[in-house]
Amino acid sequence: MISADPPHVRNAASNFDLKAYLKERQALVEAALESSLPVTYPEKIYNAMRYSLMAGGKRLRPILCLATCELLGGTIAMAMPTACALEMIHTMSLIHDDLPAMDNDDYRRGKLTNHKVYGEDIAILAGDGLLAYAFEYVVEQTKNVPAEYLLKIVARLGHAVAATGLVGGQVVDLECEGKTNIGVETLHFIHSHKTGALLEAAVLSGALLTGADEATLERLARYAANIGLAFQIIDDILDITSTRDVLGKTAGKDVTAQKMTYPRLWGLDKSRQEAERLVAEAKAELALYGEAAVPLQAIADYITARSH
């Protein structure tokens, strides 16, 4: 039932309704995040963390984690604490990326960025707090998962954030700003680390919760790498073709910042073709799971079909 058809939000290969699926999962994740971080003294830091954590967004990382866990026979309940931890970590990276010393963004998801509301000092601490809490939360809240599996998830999450992951990607990204002679290898490094590492961790942590074997982890890592790169290519395309109202963040920033992007490297048409090829490959990796893979395959399609 696997096809490399042009992407549609509704997967033609089955009656799977991705829009309804994402809406339902987003609601579950929102509810779990809502109760994950109650406000207590000192209220300011909890409010700052919650301001960004509850600012909406697609909740793509949590949903990938839940979907992968289910693909391999696990449950949503098993995976939800890890899903929330992934979103806490993602939120940390957004808060710190937006800081004046970094990308200096005033808007994120249509709202003022954390430091514009709470100040730079609190924004730095809110990020630190979310990152540290993510590790405590996944350990304290996960039920019915062997301790050995949970340890692997902790290590994977750490690896995805550290210099081996998004921190390393962000550093190379900063180094390349203003340079127009960046090659495709460097651009791939930036995105496979800055965006790809945490998407991979989302998929693999969902698998690790079920005690997945090496071959399964490698297959899912290829799925994740492909959708991660496709996601970034589409992001670059949207930065050029979209507007702030649709994106909820400043559009055209990459051009203004003289930032190397896939469309700049390949042009818009080839960039879109490459994104579609990556999505088709990602879907093919999951062919052996049959119908059970439909949600993850539909999510892969959704990446190229999205407009924000």
Place this chain on the structure above:
Amino acid sequence: MISADPPHVRNAASNFDLKAYLKERQALVEAALESSLPVTYPEKIYNAMRYSLMAGGKRLRPILCLATCELLGGTIAMAMPTACALEMIHTMSLIHDDLPAMDNDDYRRGKLTNHKVYGEDIAILAGDGLLAYAFEYVVEQTKNVPAEYLLKIVARLGHAVAATGLVGGQVVDLECEGKTNIGVETLHFIHSHKTGALLEAAVLSGALLTGADEATLERLARYAANIGLAFQIIDDILDITSTRDVLGKTAGKDVTAQKMTYPRLWGLDKSRQEAERLVAEAKAELALYGEAAVPLQAIADYITARSH
């Protein structure tokens, strides 16, 4: 063999040579830290992380972790990865605290602060990278410790850094700057979180490695709370009585910043008396361990005896 005698670096109650003990442990910790973080691409971020991680310091948190693990029958080898993780976390907190948006410090341990050498963006990322890597490192490197125990350590480390720990303490500290009407409860909150939480985590993680029971953990938590508070009182005293050459950081900052401190609240004499009382209580908590407690008791004495 326990006494509440005035503090001496050499503990008179035994032939224990604290100076030699600390020197030996520091060397072990330095060697472990040295090999914990090899430089690879992108070199800049690894160099920035190593610049602060290898900048010396007393290595008090790692040494407390090792000593507590040994007190309860564990080994240095078991505890060293946790000890290194504690120092990575501590280093992260120093790098972020020194940022212009926070305490805006140019010097730390006699060297330029991280952001003065690498820039604010890299300093923020170096902190993030060290925090995330600490969790990966403790999980990947710890040998011969049950997975359940390691998970408790992960949760404890997260708790000590998050808004329940040093992030929360730092937030209240920032809120209180410039205020001269801060009460002792608020001052205690700041320090029991900003400094105390990670010192407690150092002691308790050493205990958790051996599978310590609740009563043991509570006793050690009291030891840690007492030495943590004593440590801060002495820090405040040294800020007034010492110079930059001795401290390795800017002296007199608290007075300049109109910061509430224990000497300001109680005067120098009462502050020193209170620190000595706390150290005596900390030592008494460990009385039941007899000779095995001598290193941790000598470390408690060392806190009030130190000049930097």
